Amino acid sequence: MQINRLSDALGAEVIGVDVANIDDDAFEAIHTAFLEYQLLVFRDQALAPEPQIAFSKRFGPIETRPDRPFTLPGYPEVTILSNRMVDGEPVGVISAGDFWHTDLSFGEIPCRATFLHALEVAEEGGDTEWSNIYTAYDTLSEGVKERIADLRGIHVFDRRRNKRAQVDVQFANKAEEVYGVPIPDAVHPIVRHHPETGRKSLYISPRFVVGIEGMDDAKAQPLLDELFAHQVRPEFRYRHTWRKGDLLMWDNPCLIHIGRGDIKPPGIRHMHRTMVLGDRPR
Numbered sequence: 001m002q003i004n005r006l007s008d009a010l011g012a013e014v015i016g017v018d019v020a021n022i023d024d025d026a027f028e029a030i031h032t033a034f035l036e037y038q039l040l041v042f043r044d045q046a047l048a049p050e051p052q053i054a055f056s057k058r059f060g061p062i063e064t065r066p067d068r069p070f071t072l073p074g075y076p077e078v079t080i081l082s083n084r085m086v087d088g089e090p091v092g093v094i095s096a097g098d099f100w101h102t103d104l105s106f107g108e109i110p111c112r113a114t115f116l117h118a119l120e121v122a123e124e125g126g127d128t129e130w131s132n133i134y135t136a137y138d139t140l141s142e143g144v145k146e147r148i149a150d151l152r153g154i155h156v157f158d159r160r161r162n163k164r165a166q167v168d169v170q171f172a173n174k175a176e177e178v179y180g181v182p183i184p185d186a187v188h189p190i191v192r193h194h195p196e197t198g199r200k201s202l203y204i205s206p207r208f209v210v211g212i213e214g215m216d217d218a219k220a221q222p223l224l225d226e227l228f229a230h231q232v233r234p235e236f237r238y239r240h241t242w243r244k245g246d247l248l249m250w251d252n253p254c255l256i257h258i259g260r261g262d263i264k265p266p267g268i269r270h271m272h273r274t275m276v277l278g279d280r281p282r
């Protein structure tokens with residue numbers, strides 16, 4: 001197994017691993033690299049849904065939601081992200097991550113790791129970008145660190161309640177069905193401790209955090225704007241141009257990410273996503 005760093009900010013490429021066939025030693029090495037680099041890229045994986053689910057499960061309990069749109073038939077654990085249309089209908093979620101976010105932070109127990117496997121990639125467009133929120137926290141001034149030390153962010157799933165994240169055009173005419181699902185808001189520390197490394201991260205995102213518990217919007221919104229801008233400074237980021245067969249896994253407690261879209265027609269980008277749950281943020 002060879003591990004090559006991908007950028008100063010985060011990420012490493014893991015060469016020489018077939019994730020469908022790893023033994024416990026390989027798993028340990030991958031796990032260690034995951035904690036060190038936060039995002040891992042496995043190239044040239046021909047991964048059926050079962051081994052993707054099995055590999056994901058090594059990192060935590062798999063997440064499923066019965067009413068999630070576009071799960072793979074027979075595999076509620078796998079969500080299809082795709083811009084393919086069949087008979088005028090999309091076969092997957094077209095723009096899954098169109099605003100900076102960390103997965104499932106609107107839940108009481110958010111996502112620990114996300115696994116995204118590229119079955120088809122477009123010649124142009126469809127990159128994904130991550131930003132390191134460990135570094136974002138570490139580089140805050142001492143004054144800001146003190147100010148936010150005990151604050152908690154309000155994480156909301158329903159885009160209609162978030163002035164920074166408009167309703168996705170794909171779901172505009174069924175907004176109630178897609179965003180009106182009864183998911184209670186979650187309140188999480190703005191400074192989160194990573195469940196394994198213990199490091200602190202700036203655990204907020206413009207897609208899900210709409211306010212600060214117990215703070216008037218007149219104060220909270222400018223503070224959030226400042227923190228959101230800081231989170232995505234260019235030097236904290238890594239942008240990935242996908243190759244067919246890539247499997248990426250990323251560590252949600254310490255990264256935020258965004259799907260850049262802009263796929264040039266007639267390019268098709270077709271992916272399978274699995275997610276595993278982690279701890280209650282603290």
Ligand SMILES: O=C(O)CCC(=O)C(=O)O
Binds near residue numbers: 081096126129261273
């Ligand atoms: O498709 C992408 O590039 C990003 C997907 C994403 O943000 C997600 O699934 O949470």
